[in-house]
Amino acid sequence: MSEKKRLVVAGYGMVAQRFLEAFAEREAPGWSVTVLAEEDRPAYDRVRLSAWFDDYDAGALHMGGAPDGVTVRLKEAVTGIDRERKVVHSPSGETPYDALVLATGSRAFVPPIAGSDLPGVFVYRTLDDLAALKDWATADGRKVGAVLGGGLLGLEAANALKLLGITTHVVEFAPRLMPLQVDEGGGAVLKRHIEALDVTVHTGRGCAGLEGDADGVRRMLFNDGGSLDVDVVVVAAGIRPRDELAEPSGLARGPRGGFTVDAACATADPAVWAIGECAALSLDEAGGVCYGLVAPGYAMAEVVADRLTGGEATMARPDTSTKLKLLGVDVASFGAPFADGLDVVVTDQVTGVYAKLLLTDDAKTLLGGILVGDASAYPTLRASLGGPLPAPPLALLAPAGDGSVKAELPGTAQVCSCHAVTKDHVTDAIAGGCTDVPGLKACTKAGTGCGSCIPLLKQLLAAGGVVQSKALCEHFTYSRQELFDIIRVRGIRSFSELVTAHGTGRGCDICKPAIASILAVTNSGYILDGEEAALQDTNDHFLANIQRDGTYSVVPRIPGGEITPEKLIVIGEVARDFGLYTKITGGQRIDLFGARVEQLPQIWHRLVDAGFESGHAYGKALRTVKSCVGETWCRYGVQDSVGLAIELELRYRGLRAPHKLKSAVSGCARECAEARSKDFGIIATEKGWNLYVAGNGGFRPRHADLFLTDVSTEELIRTIDRFLMYYIRTADRLQRTAAWLEAMEGGLDHLRAVIVDDALGLCEELDAQMARHVGSYADEWQATLQDPQRLARFVSFVNAPGTPDPDISFEVERGQKIPARGPVPVTLGGAR
Amino acid sequence: MTTATLTITWTAICSYSRLEAERGVAALVDGVQIAIFRTYSGELFAIGNRDPIAGAQVMSRGIVGTRGDTPTVASPLHKQVYDLRTGECLDVAGVAVPTYPIRRNGDAVEVAVDKP
Ligand SMILES: Cc1cc2nc3c(=O)[nH]c(=O)nc-3n(C[C@H](O)[C@H](O)[C@H](O)COP(=O)(O)OP(=O)(O)OC[C@H]3O[C@@H](n4cnc5c(N)ncnc54)[C@H](O)[C@@H]3O)c2cc1C
Numbered sequence A: 001m002s003e004k005k006r007l008v009v010a011g012y013g014m015v016a017q018r019f020l021e022a023f024a025e026r027e028a029p030g031w032s033v034t035v036l037a038e039e040d041r042p043a044y045d046r047v048r049l050s051a052w053f054d055d056y057d058a059g060a061l062h063m064g065g066a067p068d069g070v071t072v073r074l075k076e077a078v079t080g081i082d083r084e085r086k087v088v089h090s091p092s093g094e095t096p097y098d099a100l101v102l103a104t105g106s107r108a109f110v111p112p113i114a115g116s117d118l119p120g121v122f123v124y125r126t127l128d129d130l131a132a133l134k135d136w137a138t139a140d141g142r143k144v145g146a147v148l149g150g151g152l153l154g155l156e157a158a159n160a161l162k163l164l165g166i167t168t169h170v171v172e173f174a175p176r177l178m179p180l181q182v183d184e185g186g187g188a189v190l191k192r193h194i195e196a197l198d199v200t201v202h203t204g205r206g207c208a209g210l211e212g213d214a215d216g217v218r219r220m221l222f223n224d225g226g227s228l229d230v231d232v233v234v235v236a237a238g239i240r241p242r243d244e245l246a247e248p249s250g251l252a253r254g255p256r257g258g259f260t261v262d263a264a265c266a267t268a269d270p271a272v273w274a275i276g277e278c279a280a281l282s283l284d285e286a287g288g289v290c291y292g293l294v295a296p297g298y299a300m301a302e303v304v305a306d307r308l309t310g311g312e313a314t315m316a317r318p319d320t321s322t323k324l325k326l327l328g329v330d331v332a333s334f335g336a337p338f339a340d341g342l343d344v345v346v347t348d349q350v351t352g353v354y355a356k357l358l359l360t361d362d363a364k365t366l367l368g369g370i371l372v373g374d375a376s377a378y379p380t381l382r383a384s385l386g387g388p389l390p391a392p393p394l395a396l397l398a399p400a401g402d403g404s405v406k407a408e409l410p411g412t413a414q415v416c417s418c419h420a421v422t423k424d425h426v427t428d429a430i431a432g433g434c435t436d437v438p439g440l441k442a443c444t445k446a447g448t449g450c451g452s453c454i455p456l457l458k459q460l461l462a463a464g465g466v467v468q469s470k471a472l473c474e475h476f477t478y479s480r481q482e483l484f485d486i487i488r489v490r491g492i493r494s495f496s497e498l499v500t501a502h503g504t505g506r507g508c509d510i511c512k513p514a515i516a517s518i519l520a521v522t523n524s525g526y527i528l529d530g531e532e533a534a535l536q537d538t539n540d541h542f543l544a545n546i547q548r549d550g551t552y553s554v555v556p557r558i559p560g561g562e563i564t565p566e567k568l569i570v571i572g573e574v575a576r577d578f579g580l581y582t583k584i585t586g587g588q589r590i591d592l593f594g595a596r597v598e599q600l601p602q603i604w605h606r607l608v609d610a611g612f613e614s615g616h617a618y619g620k621a622l623r624t625v626k627s628c629v630g631e632t633w634c635r636y637g638v639q640d641s642v643g644l645a646i647e648l649e650l651r652y653r654g655l656r657a658p659h660k661l662k663s664a665v666s667g668c669a670r671e672c673a674e675a676r677s678k679d680f681g682i683i684a685t686e687k688g689w690n691l692y693v694a695g696n697g698g699f700r701p702r703h704a705d706l707f708l709t710d711v712s713t714e715e716l717i718r719t720i721d722r723f724l725m726y727y728i729r730t731a732d733r734l735q736r737t738a739a740w741l742e743a744m745e746g747g748l749d750h751l752r753a754v755i756v757d758d759a760l761g762l763c764e765e766l767d768a769q770m771a772r773h774v775g776s777y778a779d780e781w782q783a784t785l786q787d788p789q790r791l792a793r794f795v796s797f798v799n800a801p802g803t804p805d806p807d808i809s810f811e812v813e814r815g816q817k818i819p820a821r822g823p824v825p826v827t828l829g830g831a832r
Numbered sequence B: 001m002t003t004a005t006l007t008i009t010w011t012a013i014c015s016y017s018r019l020e021a022e023r024g025v026a027a028l029v030d031g032v033q034i035a036i037f038r039t040y041s042g043e044l045f046a047i048g049n050r051d052p053i054a055g056a057q058v059m060s061r062g063i064v065g066t067r068g069d070t071p072t073v074a075s076p077l078h079k080q081v082y083d084l085r086t087g088e089c090l091d092v093a094g095v096a097v098p099t100y101p102i103r104r105n106g107d108a109v110e111v112a113v114d115k116p
């Protein structure tokens, strides 16, 4: 019997997710945590909901799931709370709680107009809403759509309709767009921007009703007597807190809804808390106010996690500043832009930029402001709220010449509003030894929310005297690119040679793998000989991927994802004979987990004998070139996508790079291989191939940019050769192609100038370097198996080579073995 | 507290030449897993093989280097760096791995694991 206290969370949206993470971070082993969620999937990034229309990939919005040990019950909405007995009701029964956290969010508000229940009328809140909207709007004959509401949500929905190929109208009752965030001047500039995108804007016009029949909505009627024929309508008229559990359970509601909570986010019942959009936070206002932004919700999540673990955190008044990019237009509003005070307004009709600052009457204190068209001053301005302006207003607002305002912010200014980090926090961290943005993120959390403060973090680092050094680590003052040039030009062949002549000390886990990767390209040879062996990360050193329990996973190459039944059988047999856990990867191959060091050579042996080779899943190297089945089988295909994928994968296999490289080839524009999320992606056209570069999945997804259109296979490969070599030469350590391109001065145009037009005269060298790579490729597994000295490294214990690590143990889950999940103790205190 | 008498028993692990510079090996001594390192300058170090943060026996597979003048090894799992001389974690206060006496005896490398 467990004595644990029971924590129940109702709702699994963004704020619940943050709460679970914050609670897990505080390590409270005395609690068991259960989440009851209405939706059929764990929390996803609702803020970026519209990004779903880019690729219809709901997985890209996933927020990482619940921390270990949390029980999540999806499609299990809480239907009632019995506070007396401390249980919540849901369709499958009762769940008892000692603490209950309500995180039920909001629902879309649909005003009571006739016809709002017709087919073809949608709201814009959940992934399911978007999927239904897409299905309807892309059906034959649907041409014209109207969005009801010209606020943030409405403009996002308008963008979605446009992307779906619908002629789009936005109807806003207020006299301007985004009435809650921007003033009249800003609204006018915004309207011009939006109209330039072929969206018709009807401001100052109300919708009086919708007409239609069982086949769907047909017409929107306006309150001025006019009408508009429509095939689809999206209602984006605001949100209402999901507080339907309040009344039946006797919890107080705010004047505009929401569970009333105090500064500790507690309701009047000490066992019940509310966070996020469903909470009506009452600091001094009676009944409380709901906040429809994610940052205040995150702050509430932190407060409750702290309180439940014995802390005393309280909510400060939330910052409702926002910065958005709507249909490509920057819009920011911060502080209290509508308060009384002194206005400073800059309007530039030519560039479509509008900026307003609101100051106290003595012009000493910044109260708020609005920026439309160019929001580059936003981080500085938001951080100056409540204090003096760091520079004269016009200097701050003038179209950013270099953007680097010599900002002298007060120490209490909030730099990161997502995590309430002040300038003092950041400067202290810098004084304490943080020297870069990742360091600041790790020790202050600043910049890990919406990311809009990162430019400011960089400025503060520079101001703190940290020369934004590109130094790789304490052993080298050079950037990776500079080291690459030094190694290449001076013909350096080993780490010792380099560190003796151009560095200090004996290196570390940062510089050694980075230099090993450079040497692998410039020397092009086996990566585990002589001194190079000691440079490699354990993954490269053992040519396999280390897992949490110290075992390794093995991934044989399956070029293009094409494999014969015979080879599939061999993989199955190897997995069975060595007792390995098997999983199909996202890169269209098979990962075999749970191999001990001393088993690796035996496993490779079997695989190599069957014609497999290393898949380099362990390396900062080319991983896979994924492909769809293409013209060979698919009735839509226009080129042989599998053939090209195999050719590319074999060409670039083993190529060491600053980070891993992924690729894919799709056989037609339907893009089944998801090529646009790859470092280099290829989509077949009737006339040849389109090349996309610098895409990324992962933590910060980015769609690849179109780089070449309708080119031949030959031209395609030549360009990819150069793209990869230029990347390998010039990128920072662990910089994916996406970040590399984003940081590149001149961006795509520069890249094109260098690798297509040969503006730097580099192409010949890049081509030669790639030719050398292709010519010298050899399978690392085989090379290891053939050499007894290399093989000697693959033992469990140097003095007991046959004894397996006695600490490795497994348990069985869903018919396969997995690492035993014993407690993971941490040794504290001094040695011994 | 009474004073316990400790007998130091040296156990031979492998030949010195078997150790590659800056690349660790694991050894098993009386059921205790030990990570053994030879630095670039030829010094020898022995620490516990278990990564105290991840709980896995992997320290011997970390990258050896220096931080300032301190010889170090980084956990291959999550990259925390440890002082090879004291076993102390330089990145997380209060965390440490045990250290063991190690010596070179002719061509043999020997460690001492004290038994109570
Ligand atoms: C298109 C769009 C764009 C946005 N853009 C921004 C932006 O740029 N910046 C910004 O700050 N904010 C933005 N927001 C708002 C932001 O998404 C919300 O503030 C945030 O999602 C609130 O999180 P939450 O966890 O409180 O609620 P939600 O994310 O709504 O999660 C609540 C969850 O609880 C579930 N639930 C409800 N009732 C029950 C019940 N009885 N039992 C179990 N489960 C229940 C719901 O189904 C839902 O899954 C945007 C919202 C949308 C829709």
Ligand code: SF4
Pocket: A628, A629, A630, A631, A634, A635, A636, A637, A638, A641, A666, A667, A668, A669, A670, A671, A672, A673
């Ligand atoms: S991308 Fe085109 S060719 Fe490839 S599977 Fe999809 S529809 Fe077929």
